[in-house]
Amino acid sequence: MKKIEELKTIIVEKPLKLDCGKTISNFPLAYETYGKLNEKKNNAILAFHALTGDQFVTGKNPITNKSGWWSHLVGPGKAVDTNKFFVICANVIGGCIGSYGPNSIDPNTKKKYGTNFPIITINDMVNAQYNLLEYFKIDQLFSVMGGSMGGMQVLQFVANFPNKSKTAIPIACTASHSAQNIALNELGRQAIMADNNWNKGDYLEGENSPDKGLSVARMAAHITYLSKKGLQEKFGRKLQERDDLKFSFDADFQIESYLRHQGSAFVDRFDANSYLYITRAMDYFDLVKQYDGNLSNAFKDSKVKFFIISFTSDWLYPTSENKEIVIALNAAGANVGFIEIASDKGHDSFLLEVPEFLKSINNFLEANYINL
Amino acid sequence: MKKEFQIISELVKNNSRVLDVGCGDGILMKYLKDNKNVDSRGLEISKEKVQMCIAEGLSVIEGNAEDDLKQFPDLSFEYAILGQTLQAFYKPEKVIDDLLRVSKKAIITIPNFGYWKIRIHLLLKGTMPVNKHLPNEWYNTPNLHMCTIKDFVNFCNKKNINLVRSIALHEETVSEINNKNLNVKNLFSELGIFLVEKK
Numbered sequence: 340m341k342k343i344e345e346l347k348t349i350i351v352e353k354p355l356k357l358d359c360g361k362t363i364s365n366f367p368l369a370y371e372t373y374g375k376l377n378e379k380k381n382n383a384i385l386a387f388h389a390l391t392g393d394q395f396v397t398g399k400n401p402i403t404n405k406s407g408w409w410s411h412l413v414g415p416g417k418a419v420d421t422n423k424f425f426v427i428c429a430n431v432i433g434g435c436i437g438s439y440g441p442n443s444i445d446p447n448t449k450k451k452y453g454t455n456f457p458i459i460t461i462n463d464m465v466n467a468q469y470n471l472l473e474y475f476k477i478d479q480l481f482s483v484m485g486g487s488m489g490g491m492q493v494l495q496f497v498a499n500f501p502n503k504s505k506t507a508i509p510i511a512c513t514a515s516h517s518a519q520n521i522a523l524n525e526l527g528r529q530a531i532m533a534d535n536n537w538n539k540g541d542y543l544e545g546e547n548s549p550d551k552g553l554s555v556a557r558m559a560a561h562i563t564y565l566s567k568k569g570l571q572e573k574f575g576r577k578l579q580e581r582d583d584l585k586f587s588f589d590a591d592f593q594i595e596s597y598l599r600h601q602g603s604a605f606v607d608r609f610d611a612n613s614y615l616y617i618t619r620a621m622d623y624f625d626l627v628k629q630y631d632g633n634l635s636n637a638f639k640d641s642k643v644k645f646f647i648i649s650f651t652s653d654w655l656y657p658t659s660e661n662k663e664i665v666i667a668l669n670a671a672g673a674n675v676g677f678i679e680i681a682s683d684k685g686h687d688s689f690l691l692e693v694p695e696f697l698k699s700i701n702n703f704l705e706a707n708y709i710n711l
Numbered sequence: 712m713k714k715e716f717q718i719i720s721e722l723v724k725n726n727s728r729v730l731d732v733g734c735g736d737g738i739l740m741k742y743l744k745d746n747k748n749v750d751s752r753g754l755e756i757s758k759e760k761v762q763m764c765i766a767e768g769l770s771v772i773e774g775n776a777e778d779d780l781k782q783f784p785d786l787s788f789e790y791a792i793l794g795q796t797l798q799a800f801y802k803p804e805k806v807i808d809d810l811l812r813v814s815k816k817a818i819i820t821i822p823n824f825g826y827w828k829i830r831i832h833l834l835l836k837g838t839m840p841v842n843k844h845l846p847n848e849w850y851n852t853p854n855l856h857m858c859t860i861k862d863f864v865n866f867c868n869k870k871n872i873n874l875v876r877s878i879a880l881h882e883e884t885v886s887e888i889n890n891k892n893l894n895v896k897n898l899f900s901e902l903g904i905f906l907v908e909k910k
Contacts (some may be wrong), residue, residue: 492817541821666782669752669782675752675770675772676765676769677761677772677773678759678765678773699762702762703765703766704764705766707768
């Protein structure tokens with residue numbers, strides 16, 4: 340298992356003014372790459388991870404020893420073929436896998452920032468990651484892609500840097516976090532804050548961290564990533580290693596046991612304060628408001644070729660919200676394709692082996708790769 | 712390539728912006744892109760066909776004309792193409808209105824219900840016609856509003872729509888439709904192809 344200090348990291352020296360008003364500089368940005376950057380430097384794809392993702396897109400994650408979150412999609416000979424493309428992914432700022440976040444040490448106090456870390460936004464995350472283009476001396480990316488919060492970063496990236504990517508693939512996302520989205524995130528944050536170990540953000544990770552709170556937050560969030568039908572088919576009312584109800588509050592049902600497992604496995608790889616900061620960044624995301632109530636203005640004169648993908652059973656970022664992005668792009672006269680993939684697997688579909696989804700990404704990338 | 716598509720592509724000017732409504736597998740869009748350097752967008756209801764278009768590098772949106780045309784701004788295209796789907800809409804009149812809102816000109820093709828074989832079929836057999844252009848039975852056809860070439864011409868006149876070009880297609884034979892030969896063309900053509908614009 341690798342230590343966080345051993346991860347690939349750039350130190351961003353250039354000052355970055357955050358949306359909250361603070362300016363940061365000399366901060367770490369941890370990243371990983373897959374495949375090779377070609378001589379023309381025009382085959383790079385910047386992938387953005389979702390809320391609980393990290394820079395380890397595919398292959399074995401050296402921290403968890405598990406497969407990367409997009410292992411189905413990215414790799415040699417896969418839909419995003421790393422024999423052709425150079426895939427870059429960075430841990431977002433605010434995260435806990437090597438990038439500047441609440442776990443970083445505050446040089447003034449020599450202690451962890453905790454909740455003294457500045458509130459960051461999707462815009463800040465994207466602006467921080469833009470430094471990777473300069474680091475790799477890439478003038479224009481072949482694509483920016485990501486699902487969920489990764490998709491929000493795709494939208495923000497194109498809005499901020501209209502000519503810095505040839506194509507863009509926002510997946511299962513939204514241009515503006517809805518009241519329901521904010522409500523669900525608040526539920527998670529309150530679960531963490533209700534854990535006495537949270538201690539206003541001042542805890543030692545792995546020793547007295549608010550594992551119970553973070554675990555409940557993860558359990559609640561996990562339900563929102565699945566569909567009712569998917570849950571029913573996978574678990575139904577099946578009992579967990581028992582023949583009958585126990586008339587107790589044990590995990591009688593498989594779904595209970597499954598959620599508990601999801602929660603406890605999560606706390607081993609994620610930091611509670613990071614969870615607070617990143618969910619806050621998502622809640623603050625409102626590209627519509629950023630562009631004075633007209634989303635089309637975010638994509639005005641954009642030459643980027645968009646491909647937007649949603650999933651039928653995704654109720655967290657439903658097709659209707661993805662279509663609003665399509666509509667705004669069309670209103671701006673932008674170049675956009677859109678497909679809604681049929682899947683029972685809910686919002687999680689973008690992380691799972693959904694053949695039509697993998698095919699759609701591969702079709703789009705290959706068709707445009709020919710034109711390189 | 713289908714003769715119908717050849718005629719349509721001849722009606723489209725080079726380097727123009729085109730919306731193909733019900734673009735299917737994108738054959739026409741691809742042809743227009745390769746031969747006319749057209750900047751095209753497609754709208755298609757079938758997920759499978761959208762996938763095929765994406766694989767061809769075409770920008771196609773999954774959706775249908777009755778719900779999704781409204782997202783396009785006024786006059787955002789020079790041509791809107793509607794190939795043999797007008798009869799399948801709940802409100803074809805509204806669709807034509809929308810086509811001529813989003814686009815300066817529209818190219819609309821219709822299977823001609825006035826074709827003599829169809830008339831004979833109905834007259835002699837007394838059952839709903841089934842042929843190459845109308846392959847389904849009455850109980851499973853997607854077609855809700857069949858019309859004839861003459862019906863369409865009358866509709867355009869009534870709605871103040873200018874018929875820039877009216878073309879009849881019978882097998883591989885192409886001919887112009889005018890006021891004088893309308894009744895004949897209506898009898899002997901399988902397909903009508905119209906380039907229309909608002910007056």
